[in-house]
Amino acid sequence: MKSLEGLNEEQIEAVETIDRNTMVFAGPGTGKTRIITQRIAYLFERDLVPPSRKVLAITFTNKAANEMRSRVQNLGIDSRRIRLGTFHNLCQSVLRAYGDKIEVSRDFTFVSPAQRSKLILSVLRNNNVRNMKENVFANWISKLKNSSVDYGEYLRKTEKTKTIGLTSAAVEYETRLRENNMIDFDDAILLTVTLLKNHSELLWLYHNAFPYLLIDEMQDTNRMQLELIRLLGESARNVMAVADDDQSIYGWRGALPTVIREYIEQLNAHSITLVRNYRSPQIILDAANSLIEHNDKREKKTLIGRETEPGDCLEIKDFTTAIQEAEWVADKIKEIHKEGIEYKKIIVLYRSRHSGLKIIDDVFIQKKIPFRHFGKNFNKVELFSDLIKESLKLIVEPSNDLILESILESLIPRYSKLYRSNKTVNHYEELIEGKLSVTKLAEITPEDDMDDAVKQFAKFCAGYNHTQSYLKIYNDLYDLLKISTLLLLEKNDAFEQSRHLELLKEKMIKSRARNIIDLIGELDLQDESNYIENSIDEVGISTFHAAKGLEYKAVFIIALEDDIVPARYDEAEERRGLYVAMTRSESKLYMSYAQQRDRQRKQPSRFFEEIDVKRFAHKIR
Numbered sequence: 001m002k003s004l005e006g007l008n009e010e011q012i013e014a015v016e017t018i019d020r021n022t023m024v025f026a027g028p029g030t031g032k033t034r035i036i037t038q039r040i041a042y043l044f045e046r047d048l049v050p051p052s053r054k055v056l057a058i059t060f061t062n063k064a065a066n067e068m069r070s071r072v073q074n075l076g077i078d079s080r081r082i083r084l085g086t087f088h089n090l091c092q093s094v095l096r097a098y099g100d101k102i103e104v105s106r107d108f109t110f111v112s113p114a115q116r117s118k119l120i121l122s123v124l125r126n127n128n129v130r131n132m133k134e135n136v137f138a139n140w141i142s143k144l145k146n147s148s149v150d151y152g153e154y155l156r157k158t159e160k161t162k163t164i165g166l167t168s169a170a171v172e173y174e175t176r177l178r179e180n181n182m183i184d185f186d187d188a189i190l191l192t193v194t195l196l197k198n199h200s201e202l203l204w205l206y207h208n209a210f211p212y213l214l215i216d217e218m219q220d221t222n223r224m225q226l227e228l229i230r231l232l233g234e235s236a237r238n239v240m241a242v243a244d245d246d247q248s249i250y251g252w253r254g255a256l257p258t259v260i261r262e263y264i265e266q267l268n269a270h271s272i273t274l275v276r277n278y279r280s281p282q283i284i285l286d287a288a289n290s291l292i293e294h295n296d297k298r299e300k301k302t303l304i305g306r307e308t309e310p311g312d313c314l315e316i317k318d319f320t321t322a323i324q325e326a327e328w329v330a331d332k333i334k335e336i337h338k339e340g341i342e343y344k345k346i347i348v349l350y351r352s353r354h355s356g357l358k359i360i361d362d363v364f365i366q367k368k369i370p371f372r373h374f375g376k377n378f379n380k381v382e383l384f385s386d387l388i389k390e391s392l393k394l395i396v397e398p399s400n401d402l403i404l405e406s407i408l409e410s411l412i413p414r415y416s417k418l419y420r421s422n423k424t425v426n427h428y429e430e431l432i433e434g435k436l437s438v439t440k441l442a443e444i445t446p447e448d449d450m451d452d453a454v455k456q457f458a459k460f461c462a463g464y465n466h467t468q469s470y471l472k473i474y475n476d477l478y479d480l481l482k483i484s485t486l487l488l489l490e491k492n493d494a495f496e497q498s499r500h501l502e503l504l505k506e507k508m509i510k511s512r513a514r515n516i517i518d519l520i521g522e523l524d525l526q527d528e529s530n531y532i533e534n535s536i537d538e539v540g541i542s543t544f545h546a547a548k549g550l551e552y553k554a555v556f557i558i559a560l561e562d563d564i565v566p567a568r569y570d571e572a573e574e575r576r577g578l579y580v581a582m583t584r585s586e587s588k589l590y591m592s593y594a595q596q597r598d599r600q601r602k603q604p605s606r607f608f609e610e611i612d613v614k615r616f617a618h619k620i621r
């Protein structure tokens with residue numbers, strides 16, 4: 001049987017177990033993702049999926065979904081028989097189809113992180129909630145939504161708070177979102193659970209449509225996602241999830257490593273453990289293991305890697321400055337590239353985005369090494385591509401004041417440079433007295449070039465509609481917003497800005513969306529994995545998080561300094577982040593730090609002591 005070819009005994013058990021829920025629990029590189037693909041193939045090979053039904057597979061990123069789709073196609077399976085996507089992607093389609101049953105309009109959009117922050121600041125102010133930071137409120141709301149049983153319960157839970165004004169702030173937050181026909185990312189899951197719980201006929205429809213359910217990266221889900229899995233899988237009892245508690249790195253987004261246990265208990269799942277790692281040499285696994293063993297409350301696992309071969313290496317380097325580090329990384333990449341490793345099989349990983357990392361770009365450009373960042377390069381750059389995306393939303397929803405305000409906020413400082421003006425967003429708020437709207441802005445009497453530009457923009461948004469070609473709108477907006485001129489003013493970021501604009505256009509060209517609303521739905525749910533391109537021979541540069549699930553011949557982990565790794569956060573999760581980074585390596589692992597970065601003196605990461613550098617690094621250098 002093709003689907004079982006080349007699998008080991010435990011993997012075969014995982015692929016073949018049907019008529020009961022399963023949890024495949026295993027460390028990195030043990031074939032968890034592979035099992036999902038092979039299991040899909042197995043179900044079709046054995047004719048276990050009735051005609052007109054589909055297999056539902058939930059992945060953590062879009063890239064994982066696309067990769068699985070193409071692997072399954074290579075195994076000769078019709079990809080139309082599989083519903084592959086992320087939790088948000090699935091929930092979006094459920095809500096677009098049936099959301100009106102719980103008063104969610106079908107053409108809702110997602111509130112962007114910037115708009116959400118602004119909205120939260122405004123509701124905290126309006127409700128006199130002092131001494132609470134915006135991110136604390138955001139996390140509080142998020143936590144409630146992720147742990148509630150349904151939407152009604154979420155609202156009841158907010159009433160229990162003792163902080164004066166907090167409940168009304170939470171209620172205003174929801175009201176303002178709904179008034180603007182928006183939801184946040186937590187709502188997507190919560191509302192879907194609410195919908196399915198309250199409409200058994202719909203739940204029946206989904207049970208019928210998807211007799212088999214597969215979940216990748218279960219360790220990064222939250223309680224509400226678990227609830228959704230439980231609901232969708234409750235009748236068929238054919239749910240298979242794969243997970244590794246040591247790779248749980250999304251706690252800051254509400255993921256709970258404990259959901260693995262809860263899944264096993266709630267779904268009465270049969271556990272299968274995999275121990276054979278097919279990716280890395282044993283020495284790299286031992287080093288990674290010596291680090292992760294410092295975490296308590298974890299399931300102990302044995303990992304058997306392949307024997308270390310000539311060419312495999314683990315090197316730890318220290319440098320006086322970050323420039324020296326970047327130059328060494330570049331030279332080493334050139335060296336191993338000459339030895340035959342393709343650029344696309346090499347990755348440079350760092351803990352978090354940081355403008356100091358621009359040095360890597362500069363050195364790579366100078367040394368002619370092709371590279372591509374996964375996701376955004378720097379933290380605070382406001383992207384023109386985001387501006388265009390948000391403008392598209394405004395065309396669909398011209399009365400959305402949250403979007404309009406955020407667009408003006410990003411546009412006006414830029415236009416100010418162009419028109420030498422000192423106008424602020426407040427000026428426009430005052431100008432139209434009260435609620436901002438495209439229609440009102442389109443009617444203002446311009447007093448200067450800047451007003452005129454804002455008016456033209458507003459007229460444009462009011463004049464287009466969602467049936468027009470989104471590529472034409474992109475091109476027209478590009479000209480109208482004078483983006484090519486503004487790019488000249490943003491010399492430092494021009495490269496990064498142009499890259500994102502190109503990516504957005506590329507995405508639009510490739511998209512099969514039937515109209516702007518569908519396109520916005522797609523763009524809203526893009527994650528960093530959308531920037532990962534396998535066909536081009538370029539070195540990847542990425543955060544630890546965006547490299548999850550991927551594997552590379554050579555991995556460089558840079559900037560391993562004590563205030564960066566671990567960052568000021570949950571130390572156990574930081575350890576897991578570094579563990580994920582180390583275990584991406586198929587052969588070579590280089591870890592480095594600099595004594596000086598951004599004009600500050602640095603100490604090596606304390607994790608080096610835990611890795612027991614002497615025992616591993618020198619052995620195979």
Ligand SMILES: Nc1ncnc2c1ncn2[C@@H]1O[C@H](COP(=O)(O)OP(=O)(O)OP(=O)(O)O)[C@@H](O)[C@H]1O
Pocket residue numbers: 006007008011026027028029030031032033034035244247277278279548549550551583
């Ligand atoms: N039975 C097998 N024989 C040969 N290679 C295998 C086998 N199982 C998995 N592999 C290979 O091992 C590598 C790791 O597999 P996969 O990516 O599925 O692991 P994973 O458990 O999902 O890893 P991670 O948790 O680190 O993302 C892949 O290159 C895969 O093709």
